[in-house]
Amino acid sequence: MNFCPNCGAKVNYQIPEGDDRPRHVCPACGEIHYQNPKLVVGVIPEWQGRILLCRRAIAPREGLWTLPAGYLENGETAADGARRETWEEARARVDDLVPYALFDLTFVNQLYLIFRGTMLSEDCRPGDESLAVGFFTEAEIPWEAIAFKVIEETLRRYFRDTSGPGFSFQTGRIHPPVRKE
Amino acid sequence: MNFCPNCGAKVNYQIPEGDDRPRHVCPACGEIHYQNPKLVVGVIPEWQGRILLCRRAIAPREGLWTLPAGYLENGETAADGARRETWEEARARVDDLVPYALFDLTFVNQLYLIFRGTMLSEDCRPGDESLAVGFFTEAEIPWEAIAFKVIEETLRRYFRDTSGPGFSFQTGRIHPPVRKE
Numbered sequence: 001m002n003f004c005p006n007c008g009a010k011v012n013y014q015i016p017e018g019d020d021r022p023r024h025v026c027p028a029c030g031e032i033h034y035q036n037p038k039l040v041v042g043v044i045p046e047w048q049g050r051i052l053l054c055r056r057a058i059a060p061r062e063g064l065w066t067l068p069a070g071y072l073e074n075g076e077t078a079a080d081g082a083r084r085e086t087w088e089e090a091r092a093r094v095d096d097l098v099p100y101a102l103f104d105l106t107f108v109n110q111l112y113l114i115f116r117g118t119m120l121s122e123d124c125r126p127g128d129e130s131l132a133v134g135f136f137t138e139a140e141i142p143w144e145a146i147a148f149k150v151i152e153e154t155l156r157r158y159f160r161d162t163s164g165p166g167f168s169f170q171t172g173r174i175h176p177p178v179r180k181e
Numbered sequence: 182m183n184f185c186p187n188c189g190a191k192v193n194y195q196i197p198e199g200d201d202r203p204r205h206v207c208p209a210c211g212e213i214h215y216q217n218p219k220l221v222v223g224v225i226p227e228w229q230g231r232i233l234l235c236r237r238a239i240a241p242r243e244g245l246w247t248l249p250a251g252y253l254e255n256g257e258t259a260a261d262g263a264r265r266e267t268w269e270e271a272r273a274r275v276d277d278l279v280p281y282a283l284f285d286l287t288f289v290n291q292l293y294l295i296f297r298g299t300m301l302s303e304d305c306r307p308g309d310e311s312l313a314v315g316f317f318t319e320a321e322i323p324w325e326a327i328a329f330k331v332i333e334e335t336l337r338r339y340f341r342d343t344s345g346p347g348f349s350f351q352t353g354r355i356h357p358p359v360r361k362e
Contacts, residue, residue, distance in 0.1 A: 001186040001187075002186060002187060002188070002189065003184055003185065003186055003187070003188070003189035004184065004186075005182040005183065005184055005185075005186045005192075005205075005214075006182075006183060006184070007183070007184070008183065008184035008189055008191075010189075011186075018309070021254070024186075033186075034252065035255055036219045036220070036252055036253060036254065036255060037220060037253050037254075037255055038217045039217070039218060039220055039292065071215070071217055072217060072218050072292075073202070073217065073218075074216055074217060074218055074287075074290045075287050075290065076287060077285035077287055077354055078283065078285055078292060079285075079352075099283060099350060099352055102259065102280060102294075104258035104259055104260075106255075106256050106257060106258055109255045109256065111220065111253075111259060113283075128199070169280060169350040171260075171280055173258055
């Protein structure tokens with residue numbers, strides 16, 4: 001942030017009085033501009049023993065597979081956001097959403113909240129941001145072509161729970177990917 | 182938002198190409214400025230059959246009681262943020278945080294994520310934003326003087342669970358308070 005969104009003056013980056021960390025502060029109108037993590041909401045869409053994945057049509061990780069997920073928008077509940085993303089990316093309808101996993105990704109100031117959800121029918125087709133959509137059992141998952149570490153971790157835990165004593169709410173922290181030389 | 186935080190030009194409020202809702206868009210540098218809900222993280226601090234509450238020293242709801250809670254900051258995990266708020270508001274240390282409840286407050290573009298946590302000792306004292314701190318059983322809770330509906334709902338469910346079959350992850354939606362005439 002360079003300029004005050006409120007009045008247009010050039011902002012300073014300084015620790016406000018009574019605070020303990022630097023913020024963007026406007027010397028003209030006095031506004032303190034806080035910046036906070038964003039919530040990504042997603043779904044594991046379940047259909048008759050399989051789950052739905054989407055193959056990404058856009059950067060980053062174009063061509064790789066992921067769960068329907070995206071930023072929660074102002075004015076919508078987390079579950080509504082997750083349903084919206086499932087429609088946008090896979091043209092699929094899910095219901096009975098149950099929170100399943102919460103992951104911290106502090107290196108990108110994001111949290112992922114993933115629900116389990118039941119598809120209302122097998123209807124689905126790629127949305128604008130997807131190249132393909134498809135149903136997978138654990139054995140069929142393209143593990144080497146999953147777009148994001150947080151999605152792989154979600155799926156690993158999900159399939160561990162499906163073959164175990166049942167689902168319990170999962171939490172964890174995802175660290176930045178190590179870049180291969 | 183009136184001015185572009187990036188380049189300082191006056192922004193337009195319009196639906197970007199390929200989008201479905203209006204955003205603040207800069208006609209000069211092209212930046213789209215998304216605005217997303219914020220996550221409030223908090224703790225139910227447990228100590229020997231009681232929980233810790235704080236009496237607010239600041240607006241809104243000065244003088245009323247609440248759980249330690251506040252906005253998650255960039256760069257911290259949800260649990261770290263909840264621990265920090267507990268220290269700032271009650272000078273208490275909590276550990277073994279377990280996610281307990283997630284509430285949507287779409288009318289203020291917030292989500293509340295409340296953990297259960299065990300106090301490491303009974304040490305506590307009011308932080309800068311608190312007038313008092315204290316320990317309460319269910320019968321001792323000042324139900325008529327709880328600062329926020331989301332906190333009251335969290336506490337009601339918590340005490341229902343303590344006298345029932347155990348804790349399960351809670352979700353819900355809080356609607357705006359009805360103003361009394």
